Amino acid sequence: MATERPDLAAMLYPLVRELIALELPVLAAHDVSMWGYSVLTALDDTPVRTQAALAEAIGADKSRIIGTLDELQKAGLIERTPDPADRRVRLLSITPLGRRVRRAVRKEIQAQEEQVLATLAPADRKTFLRILQQFHASR
Amino acid sequence: MATERPDLAAMLYPLVRELIALELPVLAAHDVSMWGYSVLTALDDTPVRTQAALAEAIGADKSRIIGTLDELQKAGLIERTPDPADRRVRLLSITPLGRRVRRAVRKEIQAQEEQVLATLAPADRKTFLRILQQFHASR
DNA sequence: GCTTACGATATGCGTATGCCTACTATTGAT
């Protein structure tokens, strides 16, 4: 049976808070919002998609995502092209600039994350990352 | 060097979202808010404290925590007694009822968490929990 | 052709958040 321990959320939430605090300055330096970065990440990993599908994929609200897309488009980081096959649909794609920004941001963010990961023993660090990727891939 | 991987927050946040979704019905069933549960947990683990210290401990706003304390007090889950030594201070303590509620909630929450933890191999599960507790204890 | 369904968009509502100010009672130092 389980040993006495705090709830998972109680342990994870402060960690996430700390990680977000580490991310914010990086995002601000690149003029990208959290949602914007989330969109760039999703588009870089999976090229085209409808906006509704994108919203669902990143856990955002379908109607609230539009301002984010507007900003990204205006900054030249993504493109919204009407689908010739279904003119209701806007095909989303990341631009080369968007890709560069996304990767630069990710690199800096992961550098910040070292402050957290460095506290783990090498074997633990490896296991931890593997488990998280497993969770991430399975949902 | 680091293998290509999503950001920690990108992997952790969906997980936390899922865990919170599992918690909410449990909390609702016991008529306790998330902040309320957070307060009960803090007080059960460390008996007395001033409200300001409590707020800081659970990462809440000093002024926004008051409604939560009012509710908990009204429900008989905590007590606020003036400190005889410094009458500005209200000493906070969890009541026996509060303790029972907190522990019942935690038990049910951790039962829900099994849906997440059960996907891990036994060794991974053990390591994962150990790492999280390590993070949790270190901040 | 007409009706129904769907994608993108805009907007409103209720609520929660972080941050900040102000007020009262009380303390502690001068």
Place this chain on the structure above:
DNA sequence: ATCAATAGTAGGCATACGCATATCGTAAGC
């Protein structure tokens, strides 16, 4: 005795969120 600092409390303000609804153009089945 006076004054600055502190704990708890209350409230305002700007922002963000999830949820719901409405509109408009388009698509597809009948």
